[in-house]
Amino acid sequence: MPEQVKLVDLDRGVSERQAFGISYARPDKQIEQLDIHRDGGLRLPPHPVWHGKRTDWTADPYGDRNWQFQHHTLRWLNTLRWAALEGDGKARQEWLETAREWGDANIPASKTKSIFAWKDMADGNRAVQLSLGVPLAGPDDAWFVDLLQYHRDWLMDETHIVGKNHGLHQHVGLIVVGAALRDEVAKATAVDRMTKQFVTTFDEQGCNDEGSTVYHQLNLLWWAQAWKRAELEGHKVPTDVTRRLAAGGLVLAHMTLPNGQIPQIGDSSRSRVSGEISDETAYLASGGERGKSPLTRAIVLDGGYIMSRSGWGEERPMDQESHMLVRHGWHVNAHAHQDRGSVHLYSRGTSWLTDSGFHSYQKKDPIRTHLASREAHNLALLPGRKYDARAEVELVNHRITDSAHDFTLRDHGYPVDSVFRRIIYLTGPECWIVCDWADASIKLPIVQHWQVEPGIKARFRDRAFRLFNATSSMTMTWLGSGAKLSAKAANDDSQVAWVGTKWKTLKAGTRLVAESNTSARRLTTLIAPNSPKPLAIVDSRVTLAGDLSIELSRGGREWRVRADSEGVSVLEG
Numbered sequence: 291m292p293e294q295v296k297l298v299d300l301d302r303g304v305s306e307r308q309a310f311g312i313s314y315a316r317p318d319k320q321i322e323q324l325d326i327h328r329d330g331g332l333r334l335p336p337h338p339v340w341h342g343k344r345t346d347w348t349a350d351p352y353g354d355r356n357w358q359f360q361h362h363t364l365r366w367l368n369t370l371r372w373a374a375l376e377g378d379g380k381a382r383q384e385w386l387e388t389a390r391e392w393g394d395a396n397i398p399a400s401k402t403k404s405i406f407a408w409k410d411m412a413d414g415n416r417a418v419q420l421s422l423g424v425p426l427a428g429p430d431d432a433w434f435v436d437l438l439q440y441h442r443d444w445l446m447d448e449t450h451i452v453g454k455n456h457g458l459h460q461h462v463g464l465i466v467v468g469a470a471l472r473d474e475v476a477k478a479t480a481v482d483r484m485t486k487q488f489v490t491t492f493d494e495q496g497c498n499d500e501g502s503t504v505y506h507q508l509n510l511l512w513w514a515q516a517w518k519r520a521e522l523e524g525h526k527v528p529t530d531v532t533r534r535l536a537a538g539g540l541v542l543a544h545m546t547l548p549n550g551q552i553p554q555i556g557d558s559s560r561s562r563v564s565g566e567i568s569d570e571t572a573y574l575a576s577g578g579e580r581g582k583s584p585l586t587r588a589i590v591l592d593g594g595y596i597m598s599r600s601g602w603g604e605e606r607p608m609d610q611e612s613h614m615l616v617r618h619g620w621h622v623n624a625h626a627h628q629d630r631g632s633v634h635l636y637s638r639g640t641s642w643l644t645d646s647g648f649h650s651y652q653k654k655d656p657i658r659t660h661l662a663s664r665e666a667h668n669l670a671l672l673p674g675r676k677y678d679a680r681a682e683v684e685l686v687n688h689r690i691t692d693s694a695h696d697f698t699l700r701d702h703g704y705p706v707d708s709v710f711r712r713i714i715y716l717t718g719p720e721c722w723i724v725c726d727w728a729d730a731s732i733k734l735p736i737v738q739h740w741q742v743e744p745g746i747k748a749r750f751r752d753r754a755f756r757l758f759n760a761t762s763s764m765t766m767t768w769l770g771s772g773a774k775l776s777a778k779a780a781n782d783d784s785q786v787a788w789v790g791t792k793w794k795t796l797k798a799g800t801r802l803v804a805e806s807n808t809s810a811r812r813l814t815t816l817i818a819p820n821s822p823k824p825l826a827i828v829d830s831r832v833t834l835a836g837d838l839s840i841e842l843s844r845g846g847r848e849w850r851v852r853a854d855s856e857g858v859s860v861l862e863g
Contacts, residue, residue, distance in 0.1 A: 362396075362407050364392065371422060410452040544595075642757055670726035670728075676705060689857055693860040750777065753775075762820070780799055780800070
């Protein structure tokens with residue numbers, strides 16, 4: 291065990307050099323937040339302000355895991371700490387009293403009454419908050435050293451360390467508390483753990499391992515800050531880390547919609563891409579005014595993402611480009627939903643076919659359960675058949691050419707049947723063809739679910755739906771054998787068609803359903819924006835084997851398209 295540290299031996303400089311990041315820097319609304327606190331309120335966004343006993347460490351006013359977690363991070367003391375550092379004696383006294391009360395109630399960990407007191411990253415976040423308060427401790431606060439050392443010892447114990455971004459926050463806590471205690475072994479241990487974990491968090495292509503687009507961005511920001519903290523304590527950032535972070539920034543740019551929004555994949559509230567991560571994300575965030583665009587228009591990642599787009603704003607405004615995102619691969623335990631194979635489409639300034647979104651982290655909440663389910667995504671299903679949610683959705687083939695981006699997936703989730711999905715983006719006519727079929731010994735229909743973006747209206751017409759808003763429209767047409775089509779708008783009697791756009795916020799959308807006839811077990815859908823001119827289907831033919839021939843025209847241009855097992859051919863003229 292390290293020797294007992296005295297108060298005078300603590301590194302006071304850690305409070306200055308490590309005070310960055312959203313939970314540790316001086317709040318932008320410091321005065322407003324201090325007023326809320328002095329009025330007896332506890333502000334833990336996105337939750338409402340609570341006016342209860344702040345040092346009740348079993349409090350759960352909203353029945354919410356996230357609120358309890360935040361309460362035990364003590365991140366809400368950040369406002370008091372900054373006030374104290376700026377000379378507010380009352381704030382200093384309250385900061386110290388609260389920190390001591392927390393320690394008295396929860397140390398040793400065996401006597402705590404809340405499961406969140408020492409739950410993975412709550413310990414790491416709190417270790418940083420407490421360490422930044424070193425300058426506030428006075429001659430009579432020897433207990434404060436014990437509090438820091440207990441956190442250091444807890445985080446040094448490998449059995450307390452978890453994975454994913456929660457583990458990262460623990461490593462950060464160990465670096466900062468190690469710095470406060472001038473413990474070189476603790477800091478080196480944290481950096482060694484970070485180095486080993488990082489290569490599993492971001493692969494060589496820059497793909498994050500959490501199955502969420504927003505968490506991809508958050509992990510880039512968190513890891514960059516973590517390595518900055520390590521650098522400030524004298525540790526060099528590995529070259530491979532720098533390279534993979536740069537690759538992750540490029541991947542994020544490919545994920546981002548042409549309007550700068552991040553598509554809602556997995557646990558993702560609607561948010562914009564950060565322009566501070568890489569030149570490529572700066573390009574997306576600024577609408578092409580700064581930074582640089584990626585070099586390719588389509589990318590396939592072994593980590594489970596396919597992204598494809600019409601361009602990067604070279605010939606038309608950036609937000610008028612088209613974009614597609616599809617996930618594939620194995621299920622990941624983190625912030626992923628059951629969305630592998632789901633097609634998400636944006637075109638001409640609008641998200642049309644979207645994700646069901648995110649609601650909260652409440653594990654047993656029925657809304658969260660539904661929004662994460664396969665039924666709430668743009669997938670092909672075999673109703674009534676047992677499905678293994680952990681099975682692979684395999685990318686069996688892909689070809690990317692100037693005229694077509696062609697991807698074929700095989701869903702292994704059904705024990706008898708395999709469901710196949712082929713997604714083709716035709717760059718000239720600017721449309722998508724989605725073909726779904728199943729191999730089976732039992733004749734059952736195949737069903738497509740499509741989640742329409744809130745605010746978009748859907749109107750049925752012969753073998754098609756017209757999707758539209760005030761400024762643009764898109765048409766979905768089913769080719770070949772007849773499909774039974776239906777639409778259901780969100781209502782209060784069902785969870786169907788609702789989209790979670792942010793924390794515990796739902797917006798009404800529409801679910802479209804297409805069902806094949808029993809003998810065909812195949813659905814072929816042509817999806818086309820009607821801008822700048824409507825796309826016309828001159829002729830089309832789908833064989834029983836699924837080979838497709840189609841003639842298309844738009845704005846005076848014509849294309850003859852053939853898609854079969856050998857690939858896609860496009861002839862213009």
